[in-house]
Amino acid sequence: MSQNHFTLRFPLKSAADAKALAEQLPPLMPGIFQAQDAIGTIHYSRFTILSEKTLLFLGDFDGEFSQLMTELAKGTGPVFDAIFQHVVDPPPTPVADHADEFVEWTAEHLLTAVNLYTAYPGVTAKEIKALASAAGISGAGELHPFLVILPMKSKIASIEVHLILRARGHGTTEDLDKVGTPHFAQFVPLEDNQVGFFTVYDGSFDKYIADFTKNIGQVFDLLFKFTKGAPPSPCRKYLQEFIDFAAGANRTPIGFYQAYPGLSVQDIHALIADSKTQSGSDRSEDTAA
Numbered sequence: 001m002s003q004n005h006f007t008l009r010f011p012l013k014s015a016a017d018a019k020a021l022a023e024q025l026p027p028l029m030p031g032i033f034q035a036q037d038a039i040g041t042i043h044y045s046r047f048t049i050l051s052e053k054t055l056l057f058l059g060d061f062d063g064e065f066s067q068l069m070t071e072l073a074k075g076t077g078p079v080f081d082a083i084f085q086h087v088v089d090p091p092p093t094p095v096a097d098h099a100d101e102f103v104e105w106t107a108e109h110l111l112t113a114v115n116l117y118t119a120y121p122g123v124t125a126k127e128i129k130a131l132a133s134a135a136g137i138s139g140a141g142e143l144h145p146f147l148v149i150l151p152m153k154s155k156i157a158s159i160e161v162h163l164i165l166r167a168r169g170h171g172t173t174e175d176l177d178k179v180g181t182p183h184f185a186q187f188v189p190l191e192d193n194q195v196g197f198f199t200v201y202d203g204s205f206d207k208y209i210a211d212f213t214k215n216i217g218q219v220f221d222l223l224f225k226f227t228k229g230a231p232p233s234p235c236r237k238y239l240q241e242f243i244d245f246a247a248g249a250n251r252t253p254i255g256f257y258q259a260y261p262g263l264s265v266q267d268i269h270a271l272i273a274d275s276k277t278q279s280g281s282d283r284s285e286d287t288a289a
Contacts, residue, residue, distance in 0.1 A: 002063060002122060003060065003122070003124075004060075004063075005058070005060050005061070005184065006057075006058065006059050006068075006106075007056060007058050007188045007196070008058075008106055008110060008111070009056060009110075009111055011054060011087060011088040011109075012054060012087060012088070013086055013087070014053075017086035018049050018054075018086075021055055021086055025047055025079075025083075025255065026254060028078075029254070029255035029257075031078070032076045033255070035072070036075075036257050036259070037259070038075060039068070039071045039072070039075060040259075041061050041062040041063050041071075041125060042062075042259060043060040043061060043062070043125045043128075044059065044060045044145070044183065044258055045057070045058060045060070046058055046059075046145045046253040046255055048147050048251040049251070049252075049254070050196075051191070055086075056196075058147075058198055060118070060184040060200070061125075062125055065106075065110070066103050066107070069099075069102060069106045073095045073096060073098075073099035073102040074096055074099060077094055090105070091104070091105035111188050112189070113186040113188045114162055114166060114189065114195075115165055115166070115187055116184075116185075117172065117173055117184060117186065118183070118184050119176075119184070119268070120183075120268050123268075123272060125260070128259070128263070128271065129259060131271040131275055132263060132267075132271060135271060137263070137267065137271070139264070139267065140262050141203075141262045141264040143183070143200060143256075143264075144201060144208075144256075145198070145200050145253045146197070147198055147252075147253060148197045148246055148249045148250050149190065149194050149195075149249050150194060150195045150196075150197065150227050151193070151227065151228040152195060152226050152228070153227065158189065158193040158226075161195055161223055161226050162195075164223070165187050165195075172216065172219060175215050175216035175218075176216060179215045181264070182199045182201045183200040183201065183265055184200050185199040186198050186199075195223070202264040202265055202266075205247070209239070209242060209243045209246055210239060210243075213239055214236060217234060217236045220233075220235050221233045221235055229245075231245040
């Protein structure tokens with residue numbers, strides 16, 4: 001699978017720095033979006049303030065992490081220069097002139113996801129954009145990032161959750177496929193015994209949560225046994241309580257980059273299927289000739 005995910009942790013100097021970044025980053029997003037378009041290997045990305053001491057940068061991408069970070073250093077250096085003014089023990093700046101050091105720093109601050117989900121494995125961002133362009137399709141859908149933070153009751157509880165998620169890896173993938181609207185999803189262990197559930201999905205929040213609880217609610221029923229302030233279980237029975245909990249646990253994204261804006265999971269599946277059909281037809285014609 002060429003696709004991968006990164007969650008980068010930026011340790012902040014103080015609460016004041018977290019507040020400053022929340023104000024400084026939004027105006028910088030158009031520039032980083034343009035650079036990501038030029039790089040061409042990122043499907044989705046977003047920043048979020050996790051806490052007074054941590055900024056997160058998340059992305060779903062194709063290829064190798066080190067290559068992507070090198071390209072980000074060269075193409076979006078000023079954005080990271082601004083961020084590193086607020087970070088503990090940052091790499092040397094300007095980032096564009098110190099790409100190797102930036103890559104090493106990001107590798108040291110990369111958080112490892114427990115499991116990774118993609119609705120269309122093996123297809124690159126460039127390929128999806130090319131298929132949409134060839135078909136004359138521009139996305140008209142509504143996509144959103146979902147950044148839910150689950151606080152575990154203890155370190156032991158966090159370890160238990162980690163093991164549960166590892167054990168359910170393939171089952172979770174099948175459950176998310178049934179939902180039909182998530183593009184990418186990850187469970188990521190975070191600071192202070194927290195677990196992040198990060199997705200990009202189609203449609204309205206309430207409908208997503210309703211479909212989600214129907215198909216993957218049992219996973220959260222397990223996790224909520226170890227979660228502080230969890231809603232009542234099972235999720236399917238207490239849908240509104242789960243919606244309220246998820247809305248409260250959701251972090252606000254700073255910027256939301258989309259390589260192919262508005263294309264739903266079903267749009268992309270249709271484009272891939274049409275491409276395979278066309279390829280098969282072309283091969284048949286070649287054989288007949």
